[in-house]
Amino acid sequence: MDFSSMDFTDIFGDIFGDLFGGFGFGGGSRRSSNGPMKGSNIRTTIAITFEEAAFGCEKELELTLKDECSNCHGSGAKPGTSKTTCTKCGGKGRVMMQQQTLFGVMQNVSTCPDCNGSGQIIKEKCPKCSGTGYTSSKKRIQVSIPAGIDNGQSVRIREKGEPGLNGGPRGDLLVEVRVQSHPIFQRRNYDIFSNAPISFAQATLGGEVIIDTLDGKVSYEVKAGTQTDTRIRLKGKGVPSLRNKGVRGDHYVTLIVQTPTSLNSEAKNLLRQFDALSGNTLKPGGTQVKQEKKKKGFMGKIKDAVDDL
Numbered sequence: 001m002d003f004s005s006m007d008f009t010d011i012f013g014d015i016f017g018d019l020f021g022g023f024g025f026g027g028g029s030r031r032s033s034n035g036p037m038k039g040s041n042i043r044t045t046i047a048i049t050f051e052e053a054a055f056g057c058e059k060e061l062e063l064t065l066k067d068e069c070s071n072c073h074g075s076g077a078k079p080g081t082s083k084t085t086c087t088k089c090g091g092k093g094r095v096m097m098q099q100q101t102l103f104g105v106m107q108n109v110s111t112c113p114d115c116n117g118s119g120q121i122i123k124e125k126c127p128k129c130s131g132t133g134y135t136s137s138k139k140r141i142q143v144s145i146p147a148g149i150d151n152g153q154s155v156r157i158r159e160k161g162e163p164g165l166n167g168g169p170r171g172d173l174l175v176e177v178r179v180q181s182h183p184i185f186q187r188r189n190y191d192i193f194s195n196a197p198i199s200f201a202q203a204t205l206g207g208e209v210i211i212d213t214l215d216g217k218v219s220y221e222v223k224a225g226t227q228t229d230t231r232i233r234l235k236g237k238g239v240p241s242l243r244n245k246g247v248r249g250d251h252y253v254t255l256i257v258q259t260p261t262s263l264n265s266e267a268k269n270l271l272r273q274f275d276a277l278s279g280n281t282l283k284p285g286g287t288q289v290k291q292e293k294k295k296k297g298f299m300g301k302i303k304d305a306v307d308d309l
Contacts, residue, residue, distance in 0.1 A: 039162035039171035043154075046175055048145060050182035054214055054239045056147035061175070063141060066134040066163050072126035074163075076133040083120035088112055093119040118166075134163055143175050148190065148242040151179040184212055190239045190249030195256050198222060203257045213237045213251055220253075228257035 046059055068074040077083050085091040089112035097108050111117040125131030143155060154176045161171025186193045196211050206224035210217050213234060220232065231254050238249025263271070275282050 035166060036168035037165040038168045039164040041171040041174055042161040043174045043176065045178055046143065046145075047178045047180060049180050050185060050187075051214065052145060053149050053151070053177065053179040054147065056149075056245070057145045059143045059145060061141045061143055062138055063173075064136050065139050065160070066136050068163060069126060069129035069133055069135050071128040072133060074133040076122050076126055076129065076131040078124040078126050081124045083122055086112060086115035086119055086121050088114040089119060091119040093117040141173065145177065146242060147240040147245040149177050149179075150187070151177065153177055185214070187239060190241055192238045192249065192251045193254070194251070195254045197256050197258045198226070199258055200260060202226075203228070203255075209255075211253055214239075222255065226255060226257075228255065230255045 042063070042065075044061065044063065046061065048057060048059065069076075072079060075083060086093075089095050093112055093115060094109050094117065095112050097110065099106050099108060112119070115121055122131050126133070129135050141157065141160060143157065145155060149155070154174045157173040157175065159170040160173035163170050184194050192214065194212070196209065198209050201207075202209060202222055203226045204224065206222050206226070209220050209222050211220050211234070215237060218234065218237075220234075231252055234251040234253060236248050237251035241247040241249075260267075272282065
C-alpha cells in the first residue's frame with residue numbers, strides 16, 4: 001500500500017472527533033467535511049494470457065466514467081442559481097447530537113442528513129446532471145501490463161477513477177489481472193515448471209530432445225541412463241522480474257520416460273534379446289535369482305544339491 005499521500009493527523013482527527021464531540025486531534029479544529037476530497041477508486045478486471053503476463057502487453061479498456069457537468073460546472077445547481085448554506089448544520093456538513101447514558105451526557109457527531117455532508121443545499125437542480133454535478137460517458141483507456149505480473153495483482157492508473165469532491169483530485173483506476181492457465185506451463189513466483197516426454201531409447205542411450213519454453217523450442221542433451229521423473233533446470237528461461245525485466249527466473253523440466261504401447265513383432269523380439277543380455281528380467285525371478293546364486297558359497301551349493309536329491 002502507498003501511504004505517502006495519507007495525512008495521519010486527519011485520520012486520527014476524524015476518529016477522535018467522532019468519539020469526543022467534534023474536538024480536533026491535538027487540540028485543533030476538525031477538518032471541514034465540505035473541503036476538497038479525493039474521488040473514490042474504481043476497480044475492474046482484465047483477462048490476459050500466460051505469455052502476456054510473462055512479457056507484458058498493452059490492453060484497452062472501455063469503461064463508463066463520470067466527468068464534471070459542462071452545464072453547471074460541477075455545482076449541481078441550475079445555471080443562474082447557486083447553492084445555499086444548509087440551515088440544519090450551518091454549512092459544517094455535520095450535526096452534533098447529545099445522548100444521556102449511564103456515564104453522563106455523550107456527544108455524537110454525524111453527517112448532516114439534509115445536505116449529506118456537503119454543507120450546502122441545491123434548491124434548483126441542473127437539468128442536465130439532475131443536481132449530481134457529473135455526467136457519465138463511455139471512454140477507452142490504455143492499460144500497460146508490466147512484464148512479470150502474476151494472477152490477482154493489480155495495475156494502478158492515476159486519476160482515472162471517480163471525480164473528486166469540492167475541487168479534489170480524481171480517484172485512481174485499479175485494474176486486477178486474471179491470468180489464463182497454460183496447457184503446458186505452471187508458474188511459481190518467477191519460476192516455471194513443466195513436463196517433457198522422452199522415449200525409452202533416449203533415456204537409455206542419451207540424445208537430443210526438444211523442450212517447449214516461453215522463448216520457443218530449445219534443444220537439450222539428455223544423458224544416457226536418465227530415469228523417469230528426472231528434473232533438469234533451464235537457467236534464465238522463467239518469468240521476468242517485476243522490478244527488473246532483465247532478471248528472469250528458471251524453467252524446471254521433469255523428464256518423463258514414455259513406455260511404448262504398440263510394438264510390431266520385430267521390435268518385440270529385439271526387446272526380448274535386449275532383456276536377455278541385460279538381466280533376463282522377463283523370466284520369473286530374473287536378475288534377482290542370478291544375484292542370489294552368486295552370493296551362495298560352497299556350503300550353500302551342497303545344500304541345494306542335497307535338496308535336489
